[in-house]
Each structure stands twice: as structure tokens, then as C-alpha cells.
Amino acid sequence: MSDTVNVSGSLRTRLTLTLIGGAAVLTVLVFVVIRGYVAQIAQQGQDSILAASVSSILDAAILREGAVEVDFPYASLSMLSTDADDRVFYAIYQDDGLLSGYDILPEPTAVSGAATVHRTVDLDGTAIRMATAARTLIGADTRTIVSVSIAQTQEALAVTLNRISRNVVIFGAGFFLLTVVLSFWATSTTIRPLRRLANSITRRGPDDLSPVAGPVPNEMAPLVASLNRLMGRLDTSLKQSEDFIAEAAHRVRTPLATVRSHAEATLQRVDRDENRMALRAMIRAIDESSRAAGQLLDHAMITFRADHLEREQVDLLEMVRELVIRMTPVAQMKDINLHVTGVDSVVATGDAILLQNALRNLIDNALKYSPPESEIAIQVMAHPKPRIEIRDQGPGFPPDEIDDLTTRFSRGDNARGIIGSGLGLTIAQDVAEAHGGTLTLSNLPGGGACATFSL
Amino acid sequence: MKFLLVEDNAELANAICARMRMDGHVVDHADRIQDAFAFSETGDYDLILLDIMLPDGDGRSFLKQHRDGRKDTPVIVLTARSQVSDRISMLDLGADDYVTKPFDHEELQARCRAVLRRKAGTGQGVIELGNVRFDPVAGSLTVDGKAITLRNRELRLLELLINAPGQIFPKHKLFDRLFSYDEDVSENAIEVYIGRLRRHLEHASLRITTLRGLGYRLDHE
Secondary structure: OOOOOOOOOOHHHHHHHHHHHHHHHHHHHHHHHHHHHHHHHHHHHHHHHHHHHHHHHHHHEEEEOOEEEEOOOOHHHHOOOOOOOOOEEEEEEEOOEEEEEOOOOOOOOOOOOOOOEEEEEEEOOEEEEEEEEEEEEEOOOOEEEEEEEEEEEOHHHHHHHHHHHHHHHHHHHHHHHHHHHHHHHHHHHHHHHHHHHHHHHHOOOOOOOOOOOOOOOHHHHHHHHHHHHHHHHHHHHHHHHHHHHHHHHHHHHHHHHHHHHHHHHHHHHOOOHHHHHHHHHHHHHHHHHHHHHHHHHHHHHHHHHHOOOOOEEEEHHHHHHHHHHHHHHHHHHOOOEEEEEEOOOOEEEEOHHHHHHHHHHHHHHHHHHOOOOOEEEEEEEOOOOOEEEEEOOOOOOOOOOOOOOOOOOOOOHHHOOOOOOOOHHHHHHHHHHHOOOEEEEEEOOOOOEEEEEEO | OEEEEEOOOHHHHHHHHHHHHHOOOEEEEEOOHHHHHHHHHHOOOOEEEEEOEEOOEEHHHHHHHHHHOOOOOOEEEEEOOOOHHHHHHHHHOOOOEEEEOOOOHHHHHHHHHHHHHHOOOOOOOOEEEOOEEEEOOOOEEEEOOEEEOOOHHHHHHHHHHHOOOOOEEOHHHHHHHHOOOOOOOOOOHHHHHHHHHHHHOOOOOEEEEEEOOOEEEEEEO
16 A cells, blocks of 8 residues: 555645635626726716706706897806816707807707706717707797707716726725635635544554544545444454464464474384384474465565554664574574674664564574574674674575575575475565665675675 | 473373473473463472463463462463564563474473573583583583583483483484484484584593494493
8 A cells, every 4th residue: 555646636726726716706896896886976976967067058048039048157067177177068059050059069869858868979089978958948929949968078087987996906906815815724724624634544553443533524524434434344354364364373383283293202203214204204394384374474464564564663683682582592403603793772763573573584594594503693783774684604595596586485496405485585575675675685705695684 | 390281282282291201301281271370389390381372261361470470480382373473472471482383392492491591490400420410401511520511412412311321322313303304414413413422521421332233322330
């Protein structure tokens, strides 16, 4: 189980981008709406002044002896003056003829009733706002229609609109920036429980398969529930397989031990050479199968543990010394001297059980291939990397097979007659690699094998 | 030496007991933890051989109670498990050593001797014959009060011979006891060790006699 996860996109990015995108759309929308609304209000303002101006002129129109007289007050036009010096045009029509004013204004279309009509017209490329109203004047025997149009350029209005627009833009940008900040905050708040869950699971030891107990948000409950179920199943199956391995070992080894003990006892009682040879062959076969069974189980355990290294501080020198004490009685049976050298302590980080298993296999190998009354030198070094060198005075590794010896079940040509399963070096190499180290096999110039286990 | 064997498999227990008695050891056998306690309370054992999986409990609980009772009889665990963690926990619980089933009887003997030596329990089974004093546990030999250093195989050979002076040991019997089953040597290799032992015993009142076609015999002058 490595760190290969099929990653596609990021919740955090997606959430942040969605929030920011939404904020951008909202900001533009608010800008358009406010600007439109403000323009409408400003236009209404101009329109009502224009209408007032028109009606004040109309009020001043009187019909005297069949002729229309308009003596409109100055204020009628001065009320239209603006900061931007907008130009004002007026035109007074009697029936369909221009009575007074500018003839550049478009003539009023049929105006009905007393309503004032507003429209925007184009005058030499400038947009002007025009208000038109009409009134029917009734004399002694005549009736005539007077209509008045007042038009004004929209400079001041544009200035006001621009100013308001600028303010709206500043306000919108501020609103947008605030939303961006808020969306980052909202995202990290939303993501935090996920992160907390991931952390609490990552920090666990390899053997901790207990359910997740901490509180999680409602939406994550189904995920955590299925995670807990998965861990429960894993825990059960691991326990079952561990129990199974122990039980299998017990079932296989106990009868083998019975057979071996009987064979050994019988060997003491028989004298005929062929019987002795048969019994010796039997004992060898038992040793072979029990060793193979043991190493297969060890190998299975190592393959499992290599994925869940239980790292701790390990003093390699102390570990080697303890192993050597354990193995000395066996070494002494062949009068082999196990000699350990190393400075005070060589501390490395690793899985103690795996390291011990690997080193035991390497020393075991050296013991098996060493001639009687020889020496095995074990050197523990701290620099440049923690490493352990095991040198024996045996026949050495077969030079043309040295690279293949760590392959599962491969045994050197010189292994004939020596009990082994061909898994010892594989186990040592697997453990070294699980710790990011190497196992190097070489032959010593003066004869003998050298296995270097470095982390 | 006196052993207590705690093992629930009757066949295996019989085989171990038979093999041990062949070497002149006294072995009591218990097949349950309960019996093991009864035996260990009454008998004065040099060493306890303890199986782990027992019908009325885990051998480890016996180990713990045994140690809590401040008994210092050394315990060697016979385990059928192979996991290192299991072995470590047994050593933590106060076992002195362990052997994995199936075990080599000679290896078990070697481990027993090593454990007894560590426990400073030397002096048991010391053999004195003429001017020779031999302590098989400590592995020490003195001739006329002078200490002689023996290699392990020389020591085991001497132990076999000195336990039965005057008895003829065929070459192949000695060979089977001294060499492991995967050692590729001929039976004549035994002559090398006999030769060395003779040199060590030069000034002793013991003689190793070669009986052509029959074997070897240790004679006491």
C-alpha cells in the first residue's frame, strides 16, 4: 500500500473558485442594477424639471385677439441651469407653426391631453432630453393649440452618473475582495473536519484499527461509518490470519517435533549403518521442512509488516549482542566463535522485530556455512549509514550466482547438504529494502563470505 | 540433572523424556499448568522445559506466576510459533531461553547448559575421578588442580565418556552425538577429537583406549 491515490481536482479549490465566481457574478449584477436604477432616478429628476419648465411656459401663454402671446418668466429656463453648463433649447409652436425658439428641435408629434411627453432625441450627434406638452387656448371665437418643447443636453447627468458609477465600482470591488477573503475562510472551515479526520488516521500506529471516535459533521458521517466498518473487517481478518499463522505453525511443528525426538532417540539405539543413515536422512528432512515452514511464515509476516513499518529507535549494537548471546550455544556446538565489534551504540530508526529477524537470518546463514572451529566477525558501524557486516570463513558465495541469491527459494550451488529453505537472504533483503537500505553480498579476498546489511 | 517437562502432547513428551533419560537425566512430566504448579512446588528441579499452548491456559501465565512466586528455577520455553515478537515477549516474561519445535536435542542440551551457567548454578553433577575434576555445566576440566581449556566438542565428547567409564562407545554413536545432521564430514572426524582429548588428558589418571573395530573406552587407572 503506497501513496498512490487517484487525485482529481481539489475540494478546497473547487469550493473557493465556486464562491469567488459567485461573488464576481453577484458584484457585476449589483453594479448593473444600481447603475441602471440611479440613471433612472437621475433621468426622472431631469424630466420633472423639464416638465415644470414646460408647464411654466404654457402657463404664461395667453390668447389675445386671436394671437398667442407668450411672455414666459426668465426662471422658466434658468431653473434648468446646471454645473456642467448644459445647453437648453426651447421651441413654442402654435398649431403646427413655430412661434418662437429653435427650429432645430424636432417638431412635436400629435400631443394629446395635458400629459407631458419625454423623449431622447439626437441633435447633431449629441443626445438631448426633450419634454413636450400642449395646451388648447380658447378665445372669443378661436381655439388654438400651443405646444412647448424644452430640451437639454445631458452633460450634468453624465457627470453625476459617472461619479455614482465610480463609487459603485469601488463599493463593488470592496465587496468582492471581502467575499474572496470570506470564501477562503469558509473553505478552510469546511475542509477542517476532513483534514482532522485524515490526520487522526495518519497518526495511528500500524496496529491501531480501532474505529474513529472523534465527532464529525453530519455530511461526513457515512464516510466515517464505512471507514469504521472497513477497519473493523481488516482488524478481524488480520487477527484471524495472525491466529491462523500461529495455529498452523503449532499444528505443523508439534508432530514434527515428536517425529524428530523419536528419531533421535531411536538413532541412539540402532547400530546397523543403513538404519542409522535412514534415521539421519529422516531428521534432516524434518529439519528441512520445519525450517521451510518457519521461514515461509516469517516471510509472510515480513511482507505484511513491511507495509506498516512500526518505526522506533533501535540500538543495532545492542540488538546484535543479544542475538549473539541467543545463538552462541548453537555456534559453540561447532566451536564457532561469534565476535562482535562496534562503538558504544549505533542507533537507527526501524522496525525492531523485522530488523532482528533479518539479522538472525544472516547470522544463521553464516553459522550454517562456516567450518567448525572458525570465527564469524560481526561489525556494527554507524557511519556513513548504520550498517552491519557479517564475515565468515566459509566457502563464500558462488561468484556467478551472487546476484541471484536473494531471489526467493534460490540457493547457491554450494548449499547442497546444508539445511535451508532459500528464504533467509530474501527475508534479509526485503527487510533492508523496507527500511530504504540494501543488502550487499560479496566474497572476501582471503576467502569467506561477507554480507553487509545497511539501512 | 532433574528436569520438569510441561508439554500437553503426550507423544512428544514421551519422546523427549525417553531421549533425556538416555543421557541419565531425571524427567518429570506435567501435561497441564495445574500439574506443573504441583510438581514445581514439591520437586527441586534444575530446569523447567515449558510448552506455550497448554489445554488449561497459556504457558506464559505459568511463567509469570512462577516468576512472581520468586522461584528462580530457570525456564526454557518450547515454542511452536515462529514469530519473533512472541519470542521476545516470552523473554520479557522471564523465560531464560527458548527453542523452536522441532528442536535438536543436542541444541536443547547446549542451551540448558548455557542457562545453568548464566544462573551461576555450577557445581551440579561435578565428576571427580582420580586426579580429574570435571564440571559439565561450567565446562571446566582440572587435572591435578590445573585448569585445562576444552573446546565445546571436546567437552561434549569427554562428558559422554566420563559418564560411563569402562563402557565401549562405538565410533558412530559418538559421531551422532557430536556432529549435527547437516555436517558433511566422515565418521573418521571423531578420531581428531579423540586425539585432542588424549593430549589434554596426558597427565590425568584417565586413558582413552581404542578398541579396533569396536570403538572407544575411557579407563580409569
